[in-house]
Amino acid sequence: MIIGYNPEDKVYLAVDCIIFGFDNEDLKVLLIQRDFEPEQGKWSLMGGFLKQNETLDDAAARVLHRLTGVHDIYLEQLYTFSEVDRDPVARTISTSYYAIINIEKYNEKISKKTNAKWFSLSEVPQLIFDHDDMLDKAIKRLRRRTSINPIGFELLPEKFTMRQLQKLYEAILNKELDKRNFVNKINSMDVLIKLKEKDMSSSTKGSFLYIFNEEQYNAKQDNHFYLKL
Amino acid sequence: MIIGYNPEDKVYLAVDCIIFGFDNEDLKVLLIQRDFEPEQGKWSLMGGFLKQNETLDDAAARVLHRLTGVHDIYLEQLYTFSEVDRDPVARTISTSYYAIINIEKYNEKISKKTNAKWFSLSEVPQLIFDHDDMLDKAIKRLRRRTSINPIGFELLPEKFTMRQLQKLYEAILNKELDKRNFVNKINSMDVLIKLKEKDMSSSTKGSFLYIFNEEQYNAKQDNHFYLKL
DNA sequence: CCAAAAGTGTTGAGAGTACACCCATGC
DNA sequence: GCATGGGTGTACTCTCAACACTTTTGG
Numbered sequence: 001m002i003i004g005y006n007p008e009d010k011v012y013l014a015v016d017c018i019i020f021g022f023d024n025e026d027l028k029v030l031l032i033q034r035d036f037e038p039e040q041g042k043w044s045l046m047g048g049f050l051k052q053n054e055t056l057d058d059a060a061a062r063v064l065h066r067l068t069g070v071h072d073i074y075l076e077q078l079y080t081f082s083e084v085d086r087d088p089v090a091r092t093i094s095t096s097y098y099a100i101i102n103i104e105k106y107n108e109k110i111s112k113k114t115n116a117k118w119f120s121l122s123e124v125p126q127l128i129f130d131h132d133d134m135l136d137k138a139i140k141r142l143r144r145r146t147s148i149n150p151i152g153f154e155l156l157p158e159k160f161t162m163r164q165l166q167k168l169y170e171a172i173l174n175k176e177l178d179k180r181n182f183v184n185k186i187n188s189m190d191v192l193i194k195l196k197e198k199d200m201s202s203s204t205k206g207s208f209l210y211i212f213n214e215e216q217y218n219a220k221q222d223n224h225f226y227l228k229l
Numbered sequence: 230m231i232i233g234y235n236p237e238d239k240v241y242l243a244v245d246c247i248i249f250g251f252d253n254e255d256l257k258v259l260l261i262q263r264d265f266e267p268e269q270g271k272w273s274l275m276g277g278f279l280k281q282n283e284t285l286d287d288a289a290a291r292v293l294h295r296l297t298g299v300h301d302i303y304l305e306q307l308y309t310f311s312e313v314d315r316d317p318v319a320r321t322i323s324t325s326y327y328a329i330i331n332i333e334k335y336n337e338k339i340s341k342k343t344n345a346k347w348f349s350l351s352e353v354p355q356l357i358f359d360h361d362d363m364l365d366k367a368i369k370r371l372r373r374r375t376s377i378n379p380i381g382f383e384l385l386p387e388k389f390t391m392r393q394l395q396k397l398y399e400a401i402l403n404k405e406l407d408k409r410n411f412v413n414k415i416n417s418m419d420v421l422i423k424l425k426e427k428d429m430s431s432s433t434k435g436s437f438l439y440i441f442n443e444e445q446y447n448a449k450q451d452n453h454f455y456l457k458l
Numbered sequence: 459c460c461a462a463a464a465g466t467g468t469t470g471a472g473a474g475t476a477c478a479c480c481c482a483t484g485c
Numbered sequence: 486g487c488a489t490g491g492g493t494g495t496a497c498t499c500t501c502a503a504c505a506c507t508t509t510t511g512g
Binding site: 011013031050052053054055056057079080082084085091093095 | 240279280281282283284285286306309311314316320322324447
């Protein structure tokens with residue numbers, strides 16, 4: 001026995017993932033309907049238990065992959081929830097993670113999977129345990145992050161219009177933005193490349209497509225952007 | 230056995246606390262020298278194991294109290310560290326918390342306790358395990374928080390001078406601030422009460438003392454301050 | 459020719475930043 | 486009378502926010 005080490009008790013450790021997506025209209029979150037007790041039939045975040053030889057980051061990535069088929073997604077740890085009775089079955093402490101993904105890119109895979117469904121933020125049903133709190137924290141964090149540096153490109157197709165990008169920001173921040181101010185601000189960040197190509201699907205005039213200039217972005221990353229909207 | 234619940238493994242759960250203090254000169258952090266193996270003699274954050282019937286928040290408060298005698302301190306969860314080999318003895322996952330306290334107010338209590346010592350941020354020795362990372366994250370968080378709303382009053386005596394407050398911000402942000410701009414900004418927040426009393430210890434002229442106007446502060450809390458320095 | 463979305467600049471207000479001199483007093 | 490830290494205001498710049506009209510083209 002090692003002196004000073006006196007682990008009082010063991011507990012179960014889990015991860016839960018808040019997956020955000022965007023469908024060109026609303027910010028959505030991916031939920032699953034539980035097909036097992038407790039709380040069978042209710043909606044919840046995607047979760048799973050930690051394995052012996054993986055980190056929480058690994059576990060979150062594994063759970064996400066198992067339930068959606070999605071790989072190589074940036075996951076960020078949010079907060080660890082530890083209320084004693086949060087899970088009625090056993091003392092379980094859960095670390096929440098959030099990720100943002102492109103709905104179209106993954107939709108096919110996801111829809112084949114078990115009981116997963118996208119919900120607009122305004123239509124999220126009551127979730128099990130403390131998953132509402134988790135979602136809440138995730139939304140707040142996403143909003144804060146959005147104003148620090150340009151997240152959100154992960155949520156769009158490779159080529160996108162200014163309008164789409166604006167709608168995405170509006171969905172995340174849950175408020176309307178002025179078109180001219182938005183364009184000016186985005187352009188001043190200098191992380192987009194304007195293509196000669198136009199998207200003709202949304203208007204007769206057509207709107208220019210942009211791609212994300214990853215190189216520029218990475219170069220500026222450290223300084224932060226402080227895109228205040 | 231409950232279907233769908235398949236907890237793969239159990240792990241040990243701990244908390245570690247990063248305690249910041251201020252001595253009118255430097256921002257300091259409270260460390261303890263381990264008097265047990267492993268890593269006996271090395272410096273570490275204050276930590277302990279989670280008990281069966283307490284939350285992580287509770288555990289952090291308990292550990293802090295046990296090792297410093299300090300009560301009723303605002304602790305904020307930082308991040309949960311879960312590298313498989315972070316603790317060589319057993320798989321241990323640790324959730325870090327940080328707090329900021331008034332050194333003078335508690336110094337007597339603390340100095341009686343086991344091996345605890347304040348270190349200026351620039352003089353922190355190498356810490357055990359991943360405690361360096363924890364400290365690093367805490368400093369970053371503290372700096373970010375400082376610019377969102379006026380933290381830091383916790384670190385000062387009840388009555389303090391503008392100069393002290395400025396030094397505190399300089400210590401947290403690790404840069405020099407302009408005296409006039411600082412005073413203007415603080416005054417524009419309208420959360421201090423200027424006393425008629427002066428502190429005569431630092432100069433012949435004496436400098437006015439202030440107290441924190443908690444009521445005003447709480448009233449404004451929600452809107453945030455965005456004290457950009 | 460008209461409906462529908464795209465595209466584009468200017469102005470005013472407020473916040474941030476840089477900057478220098480006088481004041482009070484103990485010694 | 487002088488050394489030491491305390492106290493104070495202004496001018497410039499930059500960013501944010503509000504705001505409206507023209508362009509394109511498919512139908």
